[in-house]
Amino acid sequence: MGRIIIPGHAHDHxxxxxxxxxxxxxxxxxxxxxxxxGMAWVAASGVLKSAPLPRLGETSDKRLAAGxxxxxxxxxxxxxxSKDANKDVxxxxxxxxxxxxxxxxxxxxxIHTGDLTHLSKPEEFDTLQQVLISANVGQVxxxxxxxxxxxxxxxxxLDRFGKGTKGHGWFSFDHKGxxxxxxxxxxxxxxxGLGNLGGEQLAWLKDDVTSxxxxxxxxxxxxxxxxxxxxxxxWGTDDGAQALGYLKKFGSVTVxxxxxxxxxxxxxxxxxxxxxxxxxxxxxSPGSAPSPGPMTVPAxxxxxxxxxxxxxxxxxxxxxxxxxxDLA
Amino acid sequence: xxxxxxxxxALAIGAAVVTMTAMYGTSAHAAQGNPPVKTVAIEIxxxxxxxxxxxxxxGTTVTWTNRDDVPHxxxxxxxxFKSPPxxxxxxxxxxxNEAGTFEYYCSLHPRMTGTIVVK
Numbered sequence: 001m002g003r004i005i006i007p008g009h010a011h012d013h014x015x016x017x018x019x020x021x022x023x024x025x026x027x028x029x030x031x032x033x034x035x036x037x038g039m040a041w042v043a044a045s046g047v048l049k050s051a052p053l054p055r056l057g058e059t060s061d062k063r064l065a066a067g068x069x070x071x072x073x074x075x076x077x078x079x080x081x082s083k084d085a086n087k088d089v090x091x092x093x094x095x096x097x098x099x100x101x102x103x104x105x106x107x108x109x110x111i112h113t114g115d116l117t118h119l120s121k122p123e124e125f126d127t128l129q130q131v132l133i134s135a136n137v138g139q140v141x142x143x144x145x146x147x148x149x150x151x152x153x154x155x156x157x158l159d160r161f162g163k164g165t166k167g168h169g170w171f172s173f174d175h176k177g178x179x180x181x182x183x184x185x186x187x188x189x190x191x192x193g194l195g196n197l198g199g200e201q202l203a204w205l206k207d208d209v210t211s212x213x214x215x216x217x218x219x220x221x222x223x224x225x226x227x228x229x230x231x232x233x234x235w236g237t238d239d240g241a242q243a244l245g246y247l248k249k250f251g252s253v254t255v256x257x258x259x260x261x262x263x264x265x266x267x268x269x270x271x272x273x274x275x276x277x278x279x280x281x282x283x284x285s286p287g288s289a290p291s292p293g294p295m296t297v298p299a300x301x302x303x304x305x306x307x308x309x310x311x312x313x314x315x316x317x318x319x320x321x322x323x324x325x326d327l328a
Numbered sequence: 329x330x331x332x333x334x335x336x337x338a339l340a341i342g343a344a345v346v347t348m349t350a351m352y353g354t355s356a357h358a359a360q361g362n363p364p365v366k367t368v369a370i371e372i373x374x375x376x377x378x379x380x381x382x383x384x385x386x387g388t389t390v391t392w393t394n395r396d397d398v399p400h401x402x403x404x405x406x407x408x409f410k411s412p413p414x415x416x417x418x419x420x421x422x423x424x425n426e427a428g429t430f431e432y433y434c435s436l437h438p439r440m441t442g443t444i445v446v447k
Contacts, residue, residue: 191433291374
């Protein structure tokens with residue numbers, strides 16, 4: 001089952017789809033935003049605006065106009081974890097990969113938003129890389145989670161995935177006109193605090209986007225949510241607002257995070273925030289349990305609470321369509 | 329009956345012997361100049377340090393045990409000690425040989441904080 005959130009361009013309030021076929025897309029969207037299993041909730045301080053929908057259900061790649069593309073996000077694979085909540089995280093990761101391979105439009109690349117491993121052990125990193133390589137999913141971009149930086153201040157992670165990155169592993173790249181930024185907010189965390197980007201990374205970010213035109217669509221990805229989801233459980237980034245401040249000029253900003261093991265989305269002006277489910281185990285919704293630890297559910301419900309996120313960039317509207325898929 | 333009484337008597341005598349040995353044993357131990365070792369156990373559960381703040385005496389060894397399904401660490405804010413990542417049931421101990429107030433936290437989940445006050 002898929003759940004669709006369409007963030008629109010800040011200045012386009014009603015974009016009419018050229019092929020009018022009588023489908024009430026706005027009604028469909030508002031219905032679809034609430035559909036699906038799981039504990040996601042939508043806190044929208046902005047209005048979910050309408051935007052051209054990539055036509056779904058068609059198997060031909062022709063449904064993407066020139067310049068459009070798709071990419072997929074997985075998160076929190078926690079290779080090495082084996083407790084009641086999931087005794088076979090490799091199997092559920094493979095299920096997510098199979099789901100990606102079954103998507104109607106092949107993603108141009110994959111983004112992993114961290115907690116690749118559970119304990120930063122070499123064999124855990126090895127297994128993850130083996131699964132992704134054998135799945136032939138193409139290029140994968142990574143940002144680390146706090147579980148990946150446990151060994152020697154992140155040496156295991158950086159030795160494998162640090163090439164071309166700066167500091168603890170931040171970087172940016174361009175793809176078909178969209179500027180992607182990978183940030184690291186899981187290092188040098190202070191007692192009592194939340195996620196942290198740090199001065200050096202923020203300075204780099206400011207410089208990285210300074211010469212981009214404001215019409216460049218921006219996709220930022222980091223492990224811990226950049227916005228304040230639930231501070232009591234550490235679900236937020238202390239200096240996240242500063243990072244977002246550097247992106248104020250852009251008309252379309254999409255922030256993709258993980259860490260909380262459930263989907264959650266928020267639209268604020270022209271910024272869309274979205275978190276992905278884990279491929280390993282679910283966590284409770286904010287405040288619904290004594291702690292954010294792994295949540296054990298009946299075996300037949302597990303895969304419905306795990307999943308991946310499929311993102312399609314629609315060039316014509318500078319909009320990104322975000323669809324969550326579970327593994328049931 | 330008399331056999332039972334004999335047995336009970338033997339048991340009582342045995343217990344007395346054991347107790348006296350223990351007492352003498354402790355005294356002998358103290359006589360050698362070794363102070364009694366103080367230990368404190370702190371459980372890490374539900375993303376919290378079970379005892380948020382505790383007063384201990386100099387020379388106390390604190391042992392943290394992780395009961396959660398995710399790893400945690402015990403890291404001194406003043407950088408005096410830093411545990412390896414503790415998986416479920418793993419422990420970390422630190423002996424506080426100096427007086428002072430020692431704040432610590434989990435570097436993975438920094439909202440988890442605790443304090444050891446050594447007097």
